[in-house]
Amino acid sequence: MTTMSARLDAAIAEVSVEIDRQFDVLLAVPDDPRADLYRAMRHAAMGGGKRLRPLLLFATATLFDVDRACAARAATALEAIHVYSLIHDDLPAMDDDDMRRGKPTVHKVYGEACAILAGDCLHALAFEWLADSDVLPDPFVRADLVLDLARAAGPSGMAGGQMMDLKAEGSRFDLQTVTRLQQLKTGALISAAVEAGAILGRVPPAGRVGLRGYAHDLGLAFQIADDLLDAEGDEALAGKKLRKDEVAGKETFLTLLGAERAREQARMLVDQAIAHLHAYGTEADLLRDIARFVLERDR
Amino acid sequence: MTTMSARLDAAIAEVSVEIDRQFDVLLAVPDDPRADLYRAMRHAAMGGGKRLRPLLLFATATLFDVDRACAARAATALEAIHVYSLIHDDLPAMDDDDMRRGKPTVHKVYGEACAILAGDCLHALAFEWLADSDVLPDPFVRADLVLDLARAAGPSGMAGGQMMDLKAEGSRFDLQTVTRLQQLKTGALISAAVEAGAILGRVPPAGRVGLRGYAHDLGLAFQIADDLLDAEGDEALAGKKLRKDEVAGKETFLTLLGAERAREQARMLVDQAIAHLHAYGTEADLLRDIARFVLERDR
Numbered sequence: 001m002t003t004m005s006a007r008l009d010a011a012i013a014e015v016s017v018e019i020d021r022q023f024d025v026l027l028a029v030p031d032d033p034r035a036d037l038y039r040a041m042r043h044a045a046m047g048g049g050k051r052l053r054p055l056l057l058f059a060t061a062t063l064f065d066v067d068r069a070c071a072a073r074a075a076t077a078l079e080a081i082h083v084y085s086l087i088h089d090d091l092p093a094m095d096d097d098d099m100r101r102g103k104p105t106v107h108k109v110y111g112e113a114c115a116i117l118a119g120d121c122l123h124a125l126a127f128e129w130l131a132d133s134d135v136l137p138d139p140f141v142r143a144d145l146v147l148d149l150a151r152a153a154g155p156s157g158m159a160g161g162q163m164m165d166l167k168a169e170g171s172r173f174d175l176q177t178v179t180r181l182q183q184l185k186t187g188a189l190i191s192a193a194v195e196a197g198a199i200l201g202r203v204p205p206a207g208r209v210g211l212r213g214y215a216h217d218l219g220l221a222f223q224i225a226d227d228l229l230d231a232e233g234d235e236a237l238a239g240k241k242l243r244k245d246e247v248a249g250k251e252t253f254l255t256l257l258g259a260e261r262a263r264e265q266a267r268m269l270v271d272q273a274i275a276h277l278h279a280y281g282t283e284a285d286l287l288r289d290i291a292r293f294v295l296e297r298d299r
Numbered sequence: 300m301t302t303m304s305a306r307l308d309a310a311i312a313e314v315s316v317e318i319d320r321q322f323d324v325l326l327a328v329p330d331d332p333r334a335d336l337y338r339a340m341r342h343a344a345m346g347g348g349k350r351l352r353p354l355l356l357f358a359t360a361t362l363f364d365v366d367r368a369c370a371a372r373a374a375t376a377l378e379a380i381h382v383y384s385l386i387h388d389d390l391p392a393m394d395d396d397d398m399r400r401g402k403p404t405v406h407k408v409y410g411e412a413c414a415i416l417a418g419d420c421l422h423a424l425a426f427e428w429l430a431d432s433d434v435l436p437d438p439f440v441r442a443d444l445v446l447d448l449a450r451a452a453g454p455s456g457m458a459g460g461q462m463m464d465l466k467a468e469g470s471r472f473d474l475q476t477v478t479r480l481q482q483l484k485t486g487a488l489i490s491a492a493v494e495a496g497a498i499l500g501r502v503p504p505a506g507r508v509g510l511r512g513y514a515h516d517l518g519l520a521f522q523i524a525d526d527l528l529d530a531e532g533d534e535a536l537a538g539k540k541l542r543k544d545e546v547a548g549k550e551t552f553l554t555l556l557g558a559e560r561a562r563e564q565a566r567m568l569v570d571q572a573i574a575h576l577h578a579y580g581t582e583a584d585l586l587r588d589i590a591r592f593v594l595e596r597d598r
Contacts, residue, residue, distance in 0.1 A: 033466040093411035112392035124453030127426045131446035139438035147430035154423030167332040
């Protein structure tokens with residue numbers, strides 16, 4: 001059963017095509033000893049994933065009539081950061097995963113050294129792409145997008161959350177600590193996607209309160225849904241190994257709340273996320289669809 | 300014997316203190332599960348190294364009367380990129396080094412996962428620090444510094460050179476390919492340091508030709524000197540393992556040119572680098588000192 005709207009279906013398909021097209025151009029394989037580095041980046045970046053973060057960026061940018069080429073560039077940089085984090089998270093020294101998005105992980109195909117460098121390169125390229133005045137002519141927009149993305153990627157965001165996650169094994173984290181961990185690990189980049197749409201739309205910070213509330217609640221709902229999927233999902237559909245938190249003995253929303261309360265909490269957060277959009281009319285329907293989709297997804 | 304001028308001595312000491320002071324403030328250890336992540340970053344970033352890149356940035360910024368706080372911020376971001384690359388290069392899957400700057404490497408002290416994340420965090424923080432309008436008020440300067448540094452760090456710079464270096468083992472690279480490899484691996488970040496000084500000084504690209512020539516020749520001279528040091532230097536003084544290129548069977552300037560011609564080439568490049576500064580008076584004497592120092596250094 002799928003309750004995805006036709007509008008959301010179309011948007012996901014369109015964004016997926018656009019992001020693949022961008023990576024295809026920006027990651028053209030050079031004819032020199034760096035060829036494998038680019039092949040490794042393409043392997044990880046292209047042809048897979050839900051593209052949730054680019055979708056959120058596009059959906060937010062739509063509210064403010066942002067130029068599509070500008071939004072596409074920012075969305076590609078954002079996805080590059082997400083992809084680099086997946087490459088590094090999958091490394092033997094980290095989560096040691098063999099499969100991702102239904103394909104062998106980068107280090108399985110290209111070796112560990114190349115995987116580390118491919119992640120590092122996508123990380124640097126994300127900021128190079130955001131700082132490109134040919135595509136993003138406004139220097140305030142360029143600098144603010146860099147700040148938004150760098151904060152979300154670093155120790156006060158995604159990488160900081162990943163560090164907490166490493167420490168979670170064997171620790172008895174409480175609900176507050178798990179919430180903070182997840183806000184950093186996945187919430188920060190989801191918030192950065194929505195924030196980037198507002199930056200591109202030159203919305204002053206005071207005008208971003210509703211969108212920030214939306215992103216915050218959506219991020220937590222997404223993570224709870226992810227925990228449920230990890231515990232109850234189908235590995236073939238997910239395209240990656242599941243039940244890892246259980247094996248590692250980590251506290252999650254699921255272990256702390258139980259499946260029923262976790263599901264209820266996710267539903268409440270999605271309702272709250274949608275309520276934060278009250279100032280917007282039908283132009284925000286795609287953002288509302290995305291929030292509902294988070295509860296329904298099976299991969 | 301040392302031929303370092305008193306001026307260079309004083310500048311190195313001053314820059315070293317300033318960079319350590321910046322890292323000390325910017326990498327304050329939080330009281331939460333991310334503490335080890337910050338300790339790992341501090342271990343790698345503080346109290347060591349020649350600070351050659353920050354020194355070049357400060358010396359260039361001096362030509363244009365750049366505000367010292369702006370130069371210090373940019374220099375710290377630049378050094379953070381250099382330090383992150385050392386952390387990742389030292390990993391078992393890369394060069395597998397146990398010692399760096401006379402101390403155990405980050406993964407030896409904090410483990411591989413934490414080392415990967417510490418590198419990733421310094422990478423993100425470098426861009427966060429450059430995009431901070433409180434310290435760098437001009438948005439053009441912020442965006443241009445990000446572009447400068449991101450290009451120098453990514454696949455067309457440092458990380459691309461590192462990838463070529465991985466492929467160098469067993470390949471019979473010729474002088475042209477080794478030169479290209481080194482221009483990417485170490486030259487790009489040295490050039491970025493000088494370029495950053497010019498960006499901070501709001502020098503239009505047409506006014507940067509001499510400085511770019513200086514940085515280009517200096518970068519190659521530095522690498523040849525590094526090869527000579529690797530072959531002839533003292534491990535205790537260098538604070539790291541030497542003779543690795545020889546063991547790995549890689550072509551270097553030394554294997555391709557022989558020690559005498561390599562030394563002669565480095566001398567010529569330093570003379571050329573200094574000649575590129577002809578438009579500047581005594582205000583560029585520190586840049587000239589740095590070029591001469593590259594030939595004389597013993598670590």
